[in-house]
Amino acid sequence: MVKDIKVALIGNPNTGKTSVFNRLTGLNQKVGNYPGITVEKKQGICKLSRGVKAHITDLPGTYSLNTTSLDESVAVELLLNRNAPDHPDLAIVVTDVENLKRNLLLYTQIRDLKIPALLVINMADRMSRKGISLDVEALEKKLNTRIALVSTRKNTGIDALKKLIENYRAIPASPCVDISKIDPPYFDRLAKAFPKEDQYKLWVVITQDVNFTRLQKELPEIDPSFRIKSKNDLKRLQHKETILRYQFINAVLKDTYTVDWLAAKGLRGTLDRILTHKVYGYLIFLLILLAIFQAIYDWSEVPMDFIDAHFALASEWIKDSFPPGMFTDLLAEGVIAGIGGIVIFIPQIAFLFFFIALLEESGYMSRVVFLMDRLMRPFGLSGKSVVPLMSGTACAIPAVMATRNIESWKERLITILVTPFMTCSARLPVYLIIISLVIPQGRFMGLGYQALTLMSLYLIGVLAALISAAILNRILKIPTRNFFVVEMPTYKLPLWKNVVFTVIEKTKSFVFGAGKIILAISIVLWFLGSHGFSEEFLNADSIVTERIAEEGLSENSKAFIADKIQEYQSTLRVGLRKSEGTVALTDVQDSLDLLQRELEVRAINQEIASFRLEHSLIGQMGRGIEPLVRPLGYDWKLGIALITSFAAREVFVGTLATIYSVGSDEEETIKNRMAAERRADDTPLFNLASGISLLLFYAFAMQCMSTLAIVKRETNSWRWPMLQLVFMTGIAYLFALGAYQILS
Amino acid sequence: MTIADLKRGDKGIIQEFDTDILPIKLLELGCLPGNEVELLQVAPLRDPLYINVSGTHIAIRREMAEKIELELLSS
Numbered sequence: 001m002v003k004d005i006k007v008a009l010i011g012n013p014n015t016g017k018t019s020v021f022n023r024l025t026g027l028n029q030k031v032g033n034y035p036g037i038t039v040e041k042k043q044g045i046c047k048l049s050r051g052v053k054a055h056i057t058d059l060p061g062t063y064s065l066n067t068t069s070l071d072e073s074v075a076v077e078l079l080l081n082r083n084a085p086d087h088p089d090l091a092i093v094v095t096d097v098e099n100l101k102r103n104l105l106l107y108t109q110i111r112d113l114k115i116p117a118l119l120v121i122n123m124a125d126r127m128s129r130k131g132i133s134l135d136v137e138a139l140e141k142k143l144n145t146r147i148a149l150v151s152t153r154k155n156t157g158i159d160a161l162k163k164l165i166e167n168y169r170a171i172p173a174s175p176c177v178d179i180s181k182i183d184p185p186y187f188d189r190l191a192k193a194f195p196k197e198d199q200y201k202l203w204v205v206i207t208q209d210v211n212f213t214r215l216q217k218e219l220p221e222i223d224p225s226f227r228i229k230s231k232n233d234l235k236r237l238q239h240k241e242t243i244l245r246y247q248f249i250n251a252v253l254k255d256t257y258t259v260d261w262l263a264a265k266g267l268r269g270t271l272d273r274i275l276t277h278k279v280y281g282y283l284i285f286l287l288i289l290l291a292i293f294q295a296i297y298d299w300s301e302v303p304m305d306f307i308d309a310h311f312a313l314a315s316e317w318i319k320d321s322f323p324p325g326m327f328t329d330l331l332a333e334g335v336i337a338g339i340g341g342i343v344i345f346i347p348q349i350a351f352l353f354f355f356i357a358l359l360e361e362s363g364y365m366s367r368v369v370f371l372m373d374r375l376m377r378p379f380g381l382s383g384k385s386v387v388p389l390m391s392g393t394a395c396a397i398p399a400v401m402a403t404r405n406i407e408s409w410k411e412r413l414i415t416i417l418v419t420p421f422m423t424c425s426a427r428l429p430v431y432l433i434i435i436s437l438v439i440p441q442g443r444f445m446g447l448g449y450q451a452l453t454l455m456s457l458y459l460i461g462v463l464a465a466l467i468s469a470a471i472l473n474r475i476l477k478i479p480t481r482n483f484f485v486v487e488m489p490t491y492k493l494p495l496w497k498n499v500v501f502t503v504i505e506k507t508k509s510f511v512f513g514a515g516k517i518i519l520a521i522s523i524v525l526w527f528l529g530s531h532g533f534s535e536e537f538l539n540a541d542s543i544v545t546e547r548i549a550e551e552g553l554s555e556n557s558k559a560f561i562a563d564k565i566q567e568y569q570s571t572l573r574v575g576l577r578k579s580e581g582t583v584a585l586t587d588v589q590d591s592l593d594l595l596q597r598e599l600e601v602r603a604i605n606q607e608i609a610s611f612r613l614e615h616s617l618i619g620q621m622g623r624g625i626e627p628l629v630r631p632l633g634y635d636w637k638l639g640i641a642l643i644t645s646f647a648a649r650e651v652f653v654g655t656l657a658t659i660y661s662v663g664s665d666e667e668e669t670i671k672n673r674m675a676a677e678r679r680a681d682d683t684p685l686f687n688l689a690s691g692i693s694l695l696l697f698y699a700f701a702m703q704c705m706s707t708l709a710i711v712k713r714e715t716n717s718w719r720w721p722m723l724q725l726v727f728m729t730g731i732a733y734l735f736a737l738g739a740y741q742i743l744s
Numbered sequence: 745m746t747i748a749d750l751k752r753g754d755k756g757i758i759q760e761f762d763t764d765i766l767p768i769k770l771l772e773l774g775c776l777p778g779n780e781v782e783l784l785q786v787a788p789l790r791d792p793l794y795i796n797v798s799g800t801h802i803a804i805r806r807e808m809a810e811k812i813e814l815e816l817l818s819s
Binding site: 063064066068098099101102105231232235236238239242243246268269272273276277278281282366369370371373374375483484485486487488489490 | 764767768769770771772773774776784785787788789790791792794798799800801802803804805808
């Protein structure tokens with residue numbers, strides 16, 4: 001029985017570490033979180049010969065073992081803790097041939113932990129273009145290790161790398177530098193106190209930034225007298241360590257690694273001049289953003305409509321082919337509709353991540369950070385927050401997922417928390433219908449009041465996001481590195497495999513990570529909306545039919561039937577005029593009678609549906625919150641719509657259509673019906689005051705269970721989504737209250 | 745003279761500096777005394793600065809660039 005090999009993949013950011021991981025594992029990978037924290041944990045299996053498997057952990061990218069972020073300390077902890085289940089038998093250090101010198105710094109540190117470390121030199125295909133020549137054999141001798149020269153782009157060297165992994169026992173675990181040189185007396189003392197422990201390992205434990213690490217339990221308690229006196233002393237020693245390591249590296253690379261600068265060619269300079277230009281730079285970024293949104297809106301529409309239609313069909317099919325009853329209803333209206341509500345997001349997520357992966361892979365994202373840093377700094381954000389925030393105007397769900405690219409946890413959290421303020425496309429149907437109801441048609445300086453209102457709502461969203469970011473930046477006490485260093489990688493053509501993997505991985509992460517929460521909430525909402533225990537709910541059919549028998553159909557239903565008949569007659573007339581023959585008058589009358597009867601049945605069903613919703617559990621909740629929403633200018637029917645639209649904002653319109661039993665999803669019909677809705681004192685329900693109040697409510701409130709689910713997934717805790725729910729809805733309530741009270 | 749005083753395309757050699765002024769990360773990226781720095785780009789709002797320090801291309805903020813003393817290389 002051959003033991004499986006545990007491998008840790010480690011390297012600086014931008015060395016193509018993830019490409020190596022993808023090449024080694026294919027789609028055999030699992031992405032999760034480290035327990036209790038939000039650092040992404042990527043693991044995969046690489047099949048070697050003779051049935052041996054390598055379990056590969058892709059550690060977060062880090063420049064050195066002197067950690068300054070949670071991500072990096074996760075890497076360090078795994079390397080230090082020999083009892084950890086994933087503690088590696090072998091470390092694979094991925095380096096980029098162009099930045100070999102800098103990348104080797106981390107390599108020497110890992111070697112000093114006495115972990116066998118294989119060196120992967122990636123991007124070998126760029127060597128000749130960059131004028132680099134490398135003597136691999138000599139380098140192997142000097143470093144006393146094995147080297148795999150690979151190109152993940154051209155897919156070369158991967159098999160050789162697998163062979164080296166198989167024979168990992170042949171790779172020595174000797175250290176590279178003697179750390180005690182940086183302060184001999186100190187390390188003497190340390191050696192005497194812990195004769196069994198490795199000096200560099202002790203040093204790493206001592207120098208870990210206490211803010212970040214959950215210190216390794218299996219390591220000895222280090223006497224306080226060994227603590228470094230001050231931050232300055234620590235830095236002085238780390239400075240010495242860095243110089244010591246570079247001395248070693250320079251000696252190793254001398255004669256083995258040479259760059260002929262004259263032969264080096266590169267687009268970097270030219271592209272940088274254009275892409276970070278003070279005018280073109282912003283213009284290009286704007287165009288790219290526009291292209292992304294165009295894609296998210298337009299390209300997603302077709303698949304989204306397709307998904308919508310087919311889930312509706314599936315739901316109908318289940319209702320028709322299974323015996324009617326609670327279970328069938330649950331399946332058709334709860335489960336299938338709920339799954340549909342998850343799948344509907346996939347096109348947007350896939351498109352956004354397709355583009356984000358392109359931007360990251362090509363190296364352009366760093367240029368965006370460079371361009372936007374100064375603008376975003378006052379809000380505690382950097383350029384990396386720009387793409388998620390802007391994506392929020394399409395949909396908050398992919399936007400929140402896009403924050404994964406922000407390294408600083410504080411910045412990422414702030415971006416996650418404020419992104420739902422951005423005006424997403426689900427708000428649009430609500431905005432449009434209310435604006436057309438309450439905002440007059442007039443113009444101001446050539447611009448329609450209605451257009452201005454819509455624009456103001458978008459601006460309010462942006463302002464709310466930025467202002468809350470600035471506030472959160474002040475009040476959130478999260479240790480974070482307080483300096484800004486961004487590597488500007490070379491431009492590369494994106495690797496399609498990486499792009500595709502990112503898209504698949506993000507979609508999976510949404511469907512399986514947030515999907516179950518969304519499904520659970522939508523089943524609860526379905527249950528509340530379709531069940532009730534009052535006499536009225538249970539006897540809805542007979543009550544409504546009796547009422548119709550006595551009083552006739554409601555005004556809404558009559559209007560609905562009249563509309564349809566008229567529509568039919570006008571098409572009939574056009575049809576008759578076109579046809580040559582004559583049609584007997586009685587035939588026309590018969591068809592009209594038939595239609596009339598059909599429509600009456602439909603109208604009765606609509607009235608029953610409306611009555612049932614009114615008396616369902618959600619209906620009762622709507623009535624229950626009426627005292628709460630009356631100061632905002634709403635009645636209990638709007639209360640119901642507020643509750644149901646917690647599923648997603650656009651549900652607001654559909655719910656009103658059901659409550660008012662308008663029997664149509666056409667906006668015009670619903671709008672007319674809303675305009676006719678009166679209060680007890682016979683004033684219109686939707687006036688300027690209540691309309692603005694509703695608009696503001698929807699601008700601020702966290703009315704989207706899917707966003708909450710994805711925030712839970714991304715922050716790995718219920719704390720942040722709950723905070724978001726309470727605060728955003730609180731702010732929404734206050735603004736809506738203020739607006740209504742002032743305007744009415 | 746510091747990195748912040750460079751003009752685009754200027755090069756300089758980093759002078760000895762007090763270790764406490766710079767984050768260790770910057771040293772690890774190659775920002776060490778004796779190494780060459782070239783200013784490649786300045787962001788539109790004059791901040792941050794895009795430099796090449798001993799082959800590493802990084803962007804740093806102006807406040808940090810102002811702390812790194814240089815000796816200007818005549819081009």
